[in-house]
Amino acid sequence: MREPAPPILMLARSASDHLLHLLGLRGASLQRPAERRQHLLTAIAIALPLSLGFSLFNLHTGFIVLAAVEALASLLLVAALWLVRRGQRALDWAESVTLVWGGSISCALVVFGGIEGSGALWIFAYPYLVFFLKPQGTAWLISLAWLSSCVLLLAAGDAIPAAWPYSDVYKAQMAGALLFATLVAAAFNLARVRFAQQLEQRVAENTEKARAYLEELQYLAARDAVTALPNRAGLLQSLEDTLAACDPAREVVIAVSLRLERFPETLNVVGEEAGDLLARHIAGALALHLDANGVLGRTRVDEFIVFQRADRNPATPDRVMTALHDIPLSFTIDGLPVHVDHIVGCAVFPEHATGADELLQRAEQAMMQARARRVRLSLYDDRLDQAFHRRTRLFGELREALARDALEVWFQPQHCLKTGRVVGAEALARWPRADGTFVSPGEFIPVAEQSGLIKPLSDLVLRRFFDAATSFHTRGIQLRCSVNLSARNLTDPDTLELLRRLLDESSLPPAQIVVELTESSFADDPQHLMRTAHALRSIGVRQSIDDFGTGYSSLAYLRDLPVDELKIDQAFIRSLAEGSRSALLVEAVIRLAHTLGLEVVAEGIEEPAAEQFLANRGCDSGQGFLYAPAMPANLFIDYVRSSTAREPRLPASGGSGG
Ligand code: C2E
Ligand code: MG
Ligand code: MG
Secondary structure (H helix, E strand, O other): OOOOOOHHHHHHHHHHHHHHHHHOOOOOOOOOHHHHHHHHHHHHHHHHHHHHHHHHHHHHHOOHHHHHHHHHHHHHHHHHHHHHHHOHHHHHHHHHHHHHHHHHHHHHHHHHOOHHHHHHHHHHHHHHHHHHHOOHHHHHHHHHHHHHHHHHHHHHHHHOOOOOOOOHHHHHHHHHHHHHHHHHHHHHHHHHHHHHHHHHHHHHHHHHHHHHHHHHHHHHHOEOOOOOOEOHHHHHHHHHHHHHHOOOOOEEEEEEEEEEOOHHHHHHHHOHHHHHHHHHHHHHHHHHOOOOOOEEEEEEOOEEEEEEEEEOOOOHHHHHHHHHHOOOOEEEEOOEEEEOOEEEEEEEEOOOOOOHHHHHHHHHHHHHHHHHOOOOEEEOOHHHHHHHHHHHHHHHHHHHHHHOOOOEEEEEEEEEOOOOOEEEEEEEEEEEOOOOOEEOHHHHHHHHHHHOOHHHHHHHHHHHHHHHHHHHHHOOOOOEEEEEEOHHHHOOHHHHHHHHHHHHHHOOOHHHEEEEEEHHHHOOOHHHHHHHHHHHHHHOOEEEEEEEOOOOOOHHHHHHOOOOEEEEOHHHHHOOOOOHHHHHHHHHHHHHHHHOOOEEEEOOOOOHHHHHHHHHOOOOEEOOOOOOOOEOHHHHHHHHHHHHHHOOOOOOOOOOOO
């Protein structure tokens, strides 16, 4: 171990440290060459006009030697300017040239005393110039050399007759003042440089901070905040790289979209925090099963994406997709078991897409195709995609049509099969196009149901329906009017509220209004449906099960739902003639309905034979092209009036009532 230095030595060392610091002699040069170069240009810009001016002035006043020295100094400055502008490497040269100028001009002034000795005043400018232009250490050396030479000149005194026309008293004061000026110049320069350095350091620190923030922002912009997985933007970046590196002759890139089923509902149940935890668990489970070159990302709350490069082999997409589908997503969150189902769609580059964005979209479309076909996994199929695009286009057009109130409600008559009288009408939505054709409800109702447009659509239909039903009523046409509601409407309290209000405002007897519920809507949420059906009952409107026989046809619904009517689906009616099984079924349904006290309406009666069959079996009423298709409300009024004029129809006759 080294002996500690004696205190006196340490004191001396620290004092010298302080002194070196004070004088700015610590370490390397305080100013950088680029700065000095700039200073040099500044000095030349100030000095050149001065020296030229002095030269001309001295020439004018007859001080020829002085004028010549100033002219020489000007020349040196011009040379210095040329050297500085020539480039960095000439820098030191250029500085010394300037100093030569500085020295010579001052010397000349001192030696010759200027006019009446006024040149002596200029010697004080010299240290400032030196500290301005030279590194602190060098500037000290030059300044002290300058000070010494001035002192020598002062000491020489009368030996140089033209200089120093002052008394000895002044000489001592001038030497002292020059020392003082040197110290001030050194201190001033030090303070200026330190300030500049601090400023620079701050700027560097802030720049570094800003860069770090920017990097963090860029990171966050490409990440999902909950799972820290890449989000869509992040995935797209790396997918683009992967596609660029893929050799399509030998390889493919497989992209898989995993949609978590009913995830928002799950989040509602478990809460936000536990939901985040669940998302992280799911991310962890998926990551665990990822292939070595697989990339996992989260693009939506309920969607994860996986992509990976793989050898070209027809079985690979299926294998990857099935493996991802088979990952069990069951966890315990806050002590509660939570299970999440997922459906999986898969697309392959380059078969299904040419770029990263398109590939992700294709995988998502494949997932939607799986959902639409009610299967759990699906490989992208562009035929289905065309249907998807048609639906997307239809969605846009429908939204626009709804905004313009362009949907109409037409009425299809329902005839009593015993008397042939018109006893009811079913309201059917009609969407006329500008070219006079109609978009089929079979096409736009599912789009509306899937997109959320079913609410504004049903609101519009209900308003039009009540307007028309009221106008029938005021014209003395007493009919039951049916309107179709979708499963989505049945779970929406607003639609029920609107129905209630329109009914109140119309002052129609509630029993004249029939709400048709499609059987398939029962499957979604039977409990809710039950509550809605009871709510409808409390309003007093009649309820009908539409398309009976095509959905789940659970007898429990017939037992529990407060319905008044069954509508036998047209598929059965159309096939009545074809086979006895349909006939037997229809007969059984009619009997079953009557046993339960329900009325039976047959849909899609096209043939007189079907009408006869139904009438003979006691079916209450029917609708179909045999009588009339749906028609606008005003034509429907005419239809009812003219058909009343033709009454009575023959019971169970084969003729058309329309
Ligand atoms: P739906 O309620 O079962 O209506 C009966 C459908 O059968 C109507 O088709 C009608 O025009 C058609 N039809 C009637 N008689 C015959 C016939 O003799 N032969 C044949 N082949 N068809 C007949 P449309 O108007 O195309 O409606 C299709 C479905 O769209 C409706 O089936 C209903 O489920 C739905 N829909 C129509 N309008 C609305 C609406 O305003 N709201 C809701 N939610 N759904 C509606
Ligand atoms: Mg219907
Ligand atoms: Mg129907």
